[in-house]
Amino acid sequence: MYRYHDAMTETGATPPLRPHSAPTVQDVAAAAGVSPMTVSRVLGGGVNVRPEKIAAVTAAVEKLGYRRNENARSIRPGQRTGLLGVIITNVANPYYAQLQLGAEEVVASAGMRLLVGNSGEDVERERALVDDFIGRHVDGLIVVPTGEHVAHLSSAVAAGVPLALASRQVSGLEADAVIVDDHGGALEATQHLIDEGHTRIAYVGNTTSVFTSRRRLAGFREAHARAGLEIDAQLVRAAQNDSDAARAAMSELLRLDAPPTAIFAANNRNTIGVMRACIEAGAPTARIVAFDDFELSDMTPFDLSIVDHDPRDVGREAARMILTRLRGEAEPAARVLELPARFRA
């Protein structure tokens, strides 16, 4: 069981039982013997303030441990919060962790911070997060949208919050977006399998209510069409949003009378599920093509080729789009950036 210890309390001075209220400009002003306005000026860069007063204020700030109240600052007209809202589906998926990191990397240089929320592919939760973030007056919003629900996202746009969709788009919503060449990547990868001689290729991916899955499935289909190959409907499993579901789906495929000879796994969660199912079934040698790279992909026992792109770039570019809008440098029209997806045989 869990063990509680008392921490060392040898420092003597016990912290205040009640958090005393934070010092304000008033307090600093009093301590420095100046007016609040002078304090504000010093904090704002100290232009047109006598050096000795700057020193006095600085000392008082130091002494009191004063910090500006960013929330109070932000309610003034024309002020920004310096917050970027990031709504992803699940940070536990390294893909989205990278996306989050890329976004932070870019906006941190502008002194901005990240407000992060996970939707878990739940539209209602996504809506709640969007609303909350708008209520907190984020300067921008990066969203990996779940499904095709537009209302809450449009209301963000209507509220004047720069919005950048990431990885996925939503039809009927004109917003900046950074997406990936899902179709091209899936097409090339599937063609490669066909060129290798496979005719029974399985598709294992997310629900087609997910933008990327729809597009990847379309690429998969087009490769077949170009080769004049029929697709056995049994081989298309597009309903798994996590690796466990993917494992179950793949297990079924392996039990077919005519199982697939190769698998196109449409994202990293599905790839992992596919691999687990193969191992369980004693077939750790399946030919797999995976959309999205993942850590240790090179260490699995499988014959694995990958359609690669960098989710961190998706986050970076989405953040750049937001920053561009904030600087007022962007055209009014929504911009869509499609990043390449590179097939590595």
Place this chain on the structure above:
Amino acid sequence: MYRYHDAMTETGATPPLRPHSAPTVQDVAAAAGVSPMTVSRVLGGGVNVRPEKIAAVTAAVEKLGYRRNENARSIRPGQRTGLLGVIITNVANPYYAQLQLGAEEVVASAGMRLLVGNSGEDVERERALVDDFIGRHVDGLIVVPTGEHVAHLSSAVAAGVPLALASRQVSGLEADAVIVDDHGGALEATQHLIDEGHTRIAYVGNTTSVFTSRRRLAGFREAHARAGLEIDAQLVRAAQNDSDAARAAMSELLRLDAPPTAIFAANNRNTIGVMRACIEAGAPTARIVAFDDFELSDMTPFDLSIVDHDPRDVGREAARMILTRLRGEAEPAARVLELPARFRA
């Protein structure tokens, strides 16, 4: 008074190119034909408000797309922001992504949101994040501290912000903490290797300036001491904070005249580096014991045993500590919760 959309209404012109300022209680009140106070009451639950006014306000809110300004709310005395600051070293490390998710999971049920920052093991960046988060008046702070720097963390405590350290502690700082049984886990794992007959075991881990690495190394040493085994100093590599550095360190170990026969890898980054080095050296069969589990650990070609614990639990428990403090239910003294680390042979 000079609200942009007011002007628009008067001129009856096209929708604004520039983001109009958000509607306020005033606007809603005007639209509903009530006072701002009534609007506030309705939003607060509608107690002691006539149903017809509730309806009118609700309609106006809906029509205008009104959202409360959380920043304005939070500057009032006794009000909270509903923000939890989370400072981790790197979300791209799935360990910390899980920690972040666990924290969100717990506080989300209390309606709180996460302000997240990555320190990248850089104290200066950590300090900047702590200061910024305090300036934003977070209700609590979860920090995975880098190194032994105390000043900025103490100042958080001094500011009255509930602070919970996660994974690591800092000496000289009395603060709540959720840590892991690093020593016990490392001890048991190393003993297991010794029991298997290994006498030349390498330690590959973070800098010992990192709390966990110090403790894991101590456990490693104690296992040797108990068995009466000397540790070859050449086999102890405690300076790698990412997998590339770990790979390099392991490569050196493999080139020793008497290379180790087993490796204790002190965290998931080091484990991955160790594995890569072994593969490069054509030795993908090394006996490895790893602290921290990671996705696909079961799919590598290595003989891998793991000292396991759930980083999501670390995040959850740290968040619970914060919530407990916020509810005023906690003893004043700092609490330290040590989660078990289970060895799986």
Place this chain on the structure above:
DNA sequence: TTGTACGCGTTATCAG
């Protein structure tokens, strides 16, 4: 160069 007055959006308080 410095200070005063005011308002940002919200809600607790108190009067009606």
Place this chain on the structure above:
DNA sequence: CTGATAACGCGTACAA
């Protein structure tokens, strides 16, 4: 049940 008033911390506009 409802509304006027005031104040939270800060910074702009203006005065001194």
